[in-house]
Amino acid sequence: MKIEVAQHCGFCTGVKNAVQLAQNSLKKQENVAVLGDLVHNKVVMDELKDNGLVFVDSLDNVGDMPLLLRAHGTDVNLIHTAKEMGLNIIDATCPLVREIHKHARELEEEGRQVIIIGDRDHDEVIGIVSRLQDSCIIESPDDIDSCKLKQRTGVVIQSTQRIENVQNILPLLLTRSRDCRIINTICEPTRRNQTEILSLAQNNDCVLVIGDSASANSKRLYEVARSLNENAFMVAGQEEINVAWLKGCTSIGITAGASTPRKLIEEIVTYIKTLNGDTIK
Ligand code: SF4
Numbered sequence: 001m002k003i004e005v006a007q008h009c010g011f012c013t014g015v016k017n018a019v020q021l022a023q024n025s026l027k028k029q030e031n032v033a034v035l036g037d038l039v040h041n042k043v044v045m046d047e048l049k050d051n052g053l054v055f056v057d058s059l060d061n062v063g064d065m066p067l068l069l070r071a072h073g074t075d076v077n078l079i080h081t082a083k084e085m086g087l088n089i090i091d092a093t094c095p096l097v098r099e100i101h102k103h104a105r106e107l108e109e110e111g112r113q114v115i116i117i118g119d120r121d122h123d124e125v126i127g128i129v130s131r132l133q134d135s136c137i138i139e140s141p142d143d144i145d146s147c148k149l150k151q152r153t154g155v156v157i158q159s160t161q162r163i164e165n166v167q168n169i170l171p172l173l174l175t176r177s178r179d180c181r182i183i184n185t186i187c188e189p190t191r192r193n194q195t196e197i198l199s200l201a202q203n204n205d206c207v208l209v210i211g212d213s214a215s216a217n218s219k220r221l222y223e224v225a226r227s228l229n230e231n232a233f234m235v236a237g238q239e240e241i242n243v244a245w246l247k248g249c250t251s252i253g254i255t256a257g258a259s260t261p262r263k264l265i266e267e268i269v270t271y272i273k274t275l276n277g278d279t280i281k
Contacts, residue, residue, distance in 0.1 A: 002251040003272055004204055006196045010265050012189035012258035014071040014094025015039055019048070021092045022068055026052045032090065033065040035074075036123070040215040041259040042236070059085060066090050072159075073097040073127030096187040097124060100156050101131050103183045107154025108132055112181065115147070115173065117166055118158025122216065125158055140165065144172050153177040159187040160217040160258070162224065163194055189258060190217065197221050200253035201228035206246055209234045210268055211257030218257025225255075237264060238271045246275065 011019070018038060025032045031052045037045060038053065049055070056062055059082055066088040069079070073093050082089055107114050114135040118125040129135050136147040155173065157166055163186065174180055201207050207225045211218020211234060218234065225232035231249065235241055246252065252272060256265050 001246070001249060001272075002204075003269060004200060004251065004253045005265070005269060006193070006200055006253070006255035008189065008192045008196060009210075009254075009256040010258070010260045010262050012094075012187070014096060014187075014189075015258050017094065018068075018071040018092035019044065021090060022048055022053055023051070025066060025068065025090055029066060031065045032068050033062045034068045034070065035059075035078075036070070037214065038068065038070055038092075039259045040218075040257075041212045041261065041264075043264055044259065044261050059087070062087055069093055070123065071097065072122070072124040073101065074123065075126050075130040077130055094159075094187075096159055096185075097127070100124075100128060100159065100185045103185060104128050104132055104135075104154075104156045107156070107181060107183070108134070110152075110154065110181070112152045112154035112179075113150040115149075115153055115155045116158065117155060117161055117169055119216065122158060124160075128156065128158075138169055138173075141168050141172055144169070144176065149173070149176050151177065152179045153181075155180065155182040156185045157183075159185060160190045160220065161186055162220050163191075164224075193217070193221060193255070193258070194224065197224050197255055198228065200255055201225040201232060204229070204251040204253035205231060205249035206251070207232040207253045207255070208241070208268065208272075209255055209257070210236075210260050210265055212236050212259065215257040215259045218260065221255055221257060225253075235268070238268050241268070241271065243275060246272075 033054045033056045068090045071094040104114050116137050120137045209222040222234040
């Protein structure tokens with residue numbers, strides 16, 4: 001069986017930097033706090049926890065530990081409060097997310113109402129909204145009617161959005177806004193992954209997307225793969241692979257979300273190689 005691994009898969013640059021920053025900080029101090037998951041992947045989180053990363057649910061529980069801010073950005077009000085409390089902040093916000101903050105503020109300075117295409121409960125979107133005076137979140141075309149659009153608008157997009165969703169929303173926005181400036185802020189790693197998954201799903205009998213169920217971008221890759229190939233599956237690890245999925249397949253495409261570590265991808269590739277000669281006929 002041919003195994004095709006996507007050229008770009010696993011940790012994106014933002015997640016890689018955040019994990020490295022956490023690991024380096026933990027070499028200098030015993031414990032570092034983070035609000036919520038640093039990475040949406042249990043394997044990575046468990047390893048960091050073992051090395052001293054502490055997951056807290058409120059600033060009040062940070063104590064005297066340094067506070068690590070996650071790659072996808074943080075509510076600016078929370079950062080102000082943390083500074084007022086005198087906390088030592090280690091900022092792992094991805095430079096590409098900072099770019100979105102910058103673009104959104106520029107649009108607002110131009111006198112535009114800022115529209116954010118993204119998931120309203122996602123930390124990245126919460127972080128963008130917190131930096132603006134007047135904004136509106138659109139998750140899907142259904143949200144447009146409930147958003148009171150002004151004549152001058154500006155659009156930024158959550159870095160990990162599916163391009164198809166954006167393509168469905170933009171024409172509707174353009175019919176309702178006379179002066180609309182759109183900045184495509186889907187990040188380069190996401191665009192690459194979304195392009196590669198198309199050929200991976202079309203050129204192989206079966207597709208495996210490796211990612212945690214908490215990882216939104218892994219789920220998006222899976223949705224795209226599944227829409228093109230009914231033999232597409234998402235697994236968090238090797239133990240979730242059902243050998244029956246691969247029966248009769250002559251080729252398998254493998255990709256992974258931005259929070260999946262390289263070692264997990266390698267483990268699964270090795271496992272599939274062992275199945276090839278034995279179990280699969
Ligand atoms: S998905 Fe893109 S924007 Fe988000 S952390 Fe990764 S590289 Fe940065």
